Amino acid sequence: MSTDTSPSSTTDAPATPAGKAADYLDQRTSVGVAVKEFARKVFPDHWSFMLGEMALFSFVVLLLTGVFLTMFFDPSMALIEYHGDGPEAMQGQLMSVAFASTLDLSFEVRGGLLMRQIHHWAALVFMAAIVVHMMRVFFTGAFRKPREINWLVGTLLMILGLAAGFSGYSLPDDVLSGNGLRITDGVVKSIPVIGSYTSYFLFGGEFPGEHIIPRLFTVHILLVPALIVALIGVHLFLMVLHKHTQYPGGGRTDKNVVGYPLFPVYVAKMGGNFFIIFGILALMGATMSINNVWNYGPYDPSPVGAGAQPDWYMLFLEGSLRLMPGWGTEWVIFGYTLSLNVLIPAVVIPGLLFTFLFVYPFLEARVTGDKREHHVLDRPRNVPVRTGLGVAFLTAFIVLALAGANDLIATHFAMSLNQITWVFRILFFAGPVFAFWITKRICLGLQRKDRELVLHGHETGRIVRFANGEYIEVHRPLDEQERWLRVNYDAHRPLEIEPATDARGVKRPGYKKDKRWQQLSRFFYEDRVEPVTPAEFAAAHSHGEHDEIAAAQHSPELVSGAEKVEREH
Amino acid sequence: MSENQNPYPGQDVATSSAAPTHPERFDDPGVPAHRSRLTDIDPKAAKRNERIVALIFAISCLGAIATVVAYFAVRPDGTTEGTRLSTALLGVTMAISLLGIGIGAIHWAKSLMSDHEYVDERHGLASSPEARTVAVQHLTDGVEDAGIARRGVLKGAAVSALALFPLTFAVPLISSVGGDWDVSKFRHTIWERNRRLAYDPSGRLIKASDLTVGSAAHVIPEASEEEMRSHEWITEKAKAVVLLVRLNPEELRSDQSPEGETWSYDGIVAYSKICTHVGCPVALYEQQTHHLLCPCHQSTFDMADGAKVVFGPANRPLPQLPIAVDDEGYLVAQDDFAEPVGPSYWERLK
Numbered sequence: 080m081s082t083d084t085s086p087s088s089t090t091d092a093p094a095t096p097a098g099k100a101a102d103y104l105d106q107r108t109s110v111g112v113a114v115k116e117f118a119r120k121v122f123p124d125h126w127s128f129m130l131g132e133m134a135l136f137s138f139v140v141l142l143l144t145g146v147f148l149t150m151f152f153d154p155s156m157a158l159i160e161y162h163g164d165g166p167e168a169m170q171g172q173l174m175s176v177a178f179a180s181t182l183d184l185s186f187e188v189r190g191g192l193l194m195r196q197i198h199h200w201a202a203l204v205f206m207a208a209i210v211v212h213m214m215r216v217f218f219t220g221a222f223r224k225p226r227e228i229n230w231l232v233g234t235l236l237m238i239l240g241l242a243a244g245f246s247g248y249s250l251p252d253d254v255l256s257g258n259g260l261r262i263t264d265g266v267v268k269s270i271p272v273i274g275s276y277t278s279y280f281l282f283g284g285e286f287p288g289e290h291i292i293p294r295l296f297t298v299h300i301l302l303v304p305a306l307i308v309a310l311i312g313v314h315l316f317l318m319v320l321h322k323h324t325q326y327p328g329g330g331r332t333d334k335n336v337v338g339y340p341l342f343p344v345y346v347a348k349m350g351g352n353f354f355i356i357f358g359i360l361a362l363m364g365a366t367m368s369i370n371n372v373w374n375y376g377p378y379d380p381s382p383v384g385a386g387a388q389p390d391w392y393m394l395f396l397e398g399s400l401r402l403m404p405g406w407g408t409e410w411v412i413f414g415y416t417l418s419l420n421v422l423i424p425a426v427v428i429p430g431l432l433f434t435f436l437f438v439y440p441f442l443e444a445r446v447t448g449d450k451r452e453h454h455v456l457d458r459p460r461n462v463p464v465r466t467g468l469g470v471a472f473l474t475a476f477i478v479l480a481l482a483g484a485n486d487l488i489a490t491h492f493a494m495s496l497n498q499i500t501w502v503f504r505i506l507f508f509a510g511p512v513f514a515f516w517i518t519k520r521i522c523l524g525l526q527r528k529d530r531e532l533v534l535h536g537h538e539t540g541r542i543v544r545f546a547n548g549e550y551i552e553v554h555r556p557l558d559e560q561e562r563w564l565r566v567n568y569d570a571h572r573p574l575e576i577e578p579a580t581d582a583r584g585v586k587r588p589g590y591k592k593d594k595r596w597q598q599l600s601r602f603f604y605e606d607r608v609e610p611v612t613p614a615e616f617a618a619a620h621s622h623g624e625h626d627e628i629a630a631a632q633h634s635p636e637l638v639s640g641a642e643k644v645e646r647e648h
Numbered sequence: 649m650s651e652n653q654n655p656y657p658g659q660d661v662a663t664s665s666a667a668p669t670h671p672e673r674f675d676d677p678g679v680p681a682h683r684s685r686l687t688d689i690d691p692k693a694a695k696r697n698e699r700i701v702a703l704i705f706a707i708s709c710l711g712a713i714a715t716v717v718a719y720f721a722v723r724p725d726g727t728t729e730g731t732r733l734s735t736a737l738l739g740v741t742m743a744i745s746l747l748g749i750g751i752g753a754i755h756w757a758k759s760l761m762s763d764h765e766y767v768d769e770r771h772g773l774a775s776s777p778e779a780r781t782v783a784v785q786h787l788t789d790g791v792e793d794a795g796i797a798r799r800g801v802l803k804g805a806a807v808s809a810l811a812l813f814p815l816t817f818a819v820p821l822i823s824s825v826g827g828d829w830d831v832s833k834f835r836h837t838i839w840e841r842n843r844r845l846a847y848d849p850s851g852r853l854i855k856a857s858d859l860t861v862g863s864a865a866h867v868i869p870e871a872s873e874e875e876m877r878s879h880e881w882i883t884e885k886a887k888a889v890v891l892l893v894r895l896n897p898e899e900l901r902s903d904q905s906p907e908g909e910t911w912s913y914d915g916i917v918a919y920s921k922i923c924t925h926v927g928c929p930v931a932l933y934e935q936q937t938h939h940l941l942c943p944c945h946q947s948t949f950d951m952a953d954g955a956k957v958v959f960g961p962a963n964r965p966l967p968q969l970p971i972a973v974d975d976e977g978y979l980v981a982q983d984d985f986a987e988p989v990g991p992s993y994w995e996r997l998k
Binding site: 119120121156158164166173185186189190192193196197225258261262264265266268269270271272273274275276278279280283284285286287288289320321322328329330331332333334335336337338339340343344347348350351352353354355356357358359361362364365366368378379380381382383384385386387397400401402403404405406407408409411414415416417418420421424425452454485486496497500559560562563566567610611612613614616617 | 670671672673674676677678679680719723724726728731732734735736737738739740742743744745746747748749750751752753754756757758761762763765766767768769770772773822825826827828829831833834848849866868877878879882883885886887889921923925926927928929931932943944945946947957959960961962963964990991992993994995996997998
């Protein structure tokens with residue numbers, strides 16, 4: 080492209096139509112700079128980097144199909160008697176216009192049902208992709224400096240995704256989603272002081288009133304999507320600014336990024352990925368029916384379906400509500416009622432889960448005492464406590480989600496509902512602790528396996544007998560790429576702090592605070608497996624096999640417990 | 649950008665281990681050597697893959713055309729099956745069109761586009777000290793130009809104006825958005841003295857003699873046809889629904905009648921159907937155990953024992969509707985519920 084901005088300079092004036100168009104555009108937008116900067120920008124390659132794309136692309140599918148649906152959906156709660164193309168059971172029923180237009184866009188608009196089903200499946204996949212993407216980011220430590228802010232943006236996007244899903248789910252005004260709204264109303268009413276007024280705020284009066292569907296419609300198609308689009312913009316801007324993280328490997332450092340150029344490789348791969356995701360969602364919408372509201376009927380405050388489940392991303396809240404015992408958890412204080420049986424499971428528990436997500440990057444940075452930029456990802460095994468905490472978090476989430484389906488588990492497996500509920504109540508507390516412990520142990524075990532491999536190489540299965548009658552198995556050393564992957568990590572140590580008193584025996588202010596952080600830091604890094612050093616490697620190779628085994632037994636490969644830390648003081 | 653640049657030229661560990669002192673850490677071996685694909689070295693394989701990609705794109709074209717054909721050729725015949733057929737055809741052909749593009753593009757990228765890795769440098773994100781100095785200077789100059797520091801009153805006035813202006817938006821919105829804000833409505837339902845009990849949803853009145861022992865009925869207050877076709881009705885019904893069961897009078901261990909009153913009639917008890925947990929309709933009655941189960945969160949109430957909670961997240965019994973029988977034998981309410989129905993809220997007992 081011409082760097083000369085003067086059109087009168089004819090020496091390298093573009094001759095081709097494309098060149099002329101580019102020149103026209105560049106003179107007005109300096110697009111050349113952007114193309115120069117971004118066209119061959121390098122992106123690292125890994126299948127797990129596709130998860131965020133899945134979320135983004137299913138959101139695009141949501142926008143496309145959503146626009147289609149808004150053309151035919153009428154978010155009115157006016158009551159009409161239905162006479163249309165819908166199923167026989169709905170004829171003559173009194174229903175809201177919102178429900179009737181849902182039937183019409185499913186049965187009268189050709190392709191309408193397809194779009195509705197793609198939209199619903201895309202919403203489920205959107206949330207699933209967000210959650211799995213967050214898991215990838217968490218377990219590889221991609222939230223570390225400089226990406227803490229982008230982690231917060233992503234967490235906000237996840238919460239907005241929940242809001243989008245919930246508001247959209249309620250729009251058809253059917254019995255199932257109406258009962259979901261009623262549960263929401265019950266939860267809102269449990270909020271101390273402002274609960275009743277918040278319920279009026281949402282419903283424009285008493286539940287259900289005649290305002291909630293139009294209000295949810297505005298939330299669903301304007302407020303939440305606008306916020307999501309804006310935050311996706313911030314999310315992607317920061318991603319480009321930071322340049323993508325990369326998995327550890329030969330030549331990958333915190334100072335570089337190794338991968339394929341945006342144009343053409345990622346244009347083809349990412350563009351192709353969009354069409355694959357859209358295609359799979361289309362296939363799901365075509366062949367898997369979802370949310371057949373005509374089987375539930377229009378909203379009526381009296382009936383309720385047994386075995387009714389919300390969409391999967393809301394199951395953890397449902398399960399949380401189901402698990403909380405009601406006995407003794409409603410308190411009356413000075414005549415005011417505090418319903419802890421609702422407040423704790425529906426407000427406090429999700430609040431704690433989200434708070435964990437929001438504060439974790441800052442907490443980990445603090446206990447690690449690490450202020451460097453990180454662009455090479457961690458292998459999950461190399462940060463056992465983080466990995467353990469992540470698995471513990473997921474365990475709590477999954478136990479709650481399963482508890483949200485306890486009635487289906489009871490009917491499918493012919494078990495006692497009450498017993499299942501009790502098992503989940505115990506599992507909610509015991510499960511995460513056990514999951515943390517076992518995950519941390521597995522990570523430490525994998526790290527030791529890595530050490531073992533680096534020091535002694537692969538087993539070959541080839542047995543050799545020496546002249547003196549000794550048998551050994553020949554081990555094949557790792558090549559340097561294999562070795563580098565296993566030795567290139569930091570085994571962080573617990574924070575070291577200044578002593579409680581200075582040289583003259585005067586008490587140091589702030590010591591207690593430091594001490595508490597150190598205790599937390601010990602929880603994180605007390606047990607650790609150090610990477611093999613070249614000296615250890617050389618030692619392992621300079622001795623015979625017997626010595627090697629002996630050396631392995633005595634090497635300080637697992638530094639465990641307080642004794643080591645105490646020695647450091 | 650440079651191809652296969654090795655930022656830390658690999659040092660052979662075998663030679664380094666021979667040295668008397670060892671480095672702290674291993675050295676980065678650098679980016680692994682590029683391994684050629686079959687398509688890189690065999691023009692025939694490349695040509696074959698080119699044909700495969702072209703074929704996949706061609707299938708996509710056919711899919712798109714098939715969608716249009718399906719749209720016009722298969723008209724739904726007004727039955728659910730017809731709609732399903734049309735949906736399936738439109739969706740599957742659409743998926744062929746989309747997946748064709750996606751699979752084609754990715755196969756092209758993986759098999760034919762260059763797979764040489766490149767290395768870009770990263771630079772620290774923090775601005776240079778010079779840039780920071782200039783930035784701070786700009787802000788200082790701006791503050792100086794505006795004279796904010798010197799003009800305290802001006803600052804106060806500007807902040808006040810900015811703090812107050814949201815009220816112009818928030819007050820009209822918030823005062824209207826909650827309707828009349830009269831939360832005392834939670835306290836009352838349309839049940840009143842002598843209002844008859846009717847079956848839900850038919851509206852047929854209930855005679856005590858209609859009910860056999862062990863039967864259960866979903867109940868709404870008697871209302872005119874016109875009344876039942878309004879929004880107000882849905883909101884009132886949301887509070888007023890009742891579940892009525894007839895037990896053997898000997899099995900009825902207790903109800904919620906206060907001293908000197910009888911709220912049940914010959915083993916017939918009526919309780920609010922709105923769960924005291926978060927307000928789902930408590931709709932599953934188990935005749936053998938007299939237990940009423942909420943299908944939403946499984947709170948279980950014992951209908952033979954004052955609707956007390958026997959399991960689950962609810963804390964309070966379902967409020968009882970006091971009933972009696974009028975001169976014509978119809979079940980009627982003695983009064984409204986004695987306490988608010990449904991989930992707890994802050995001012996419930998005020």
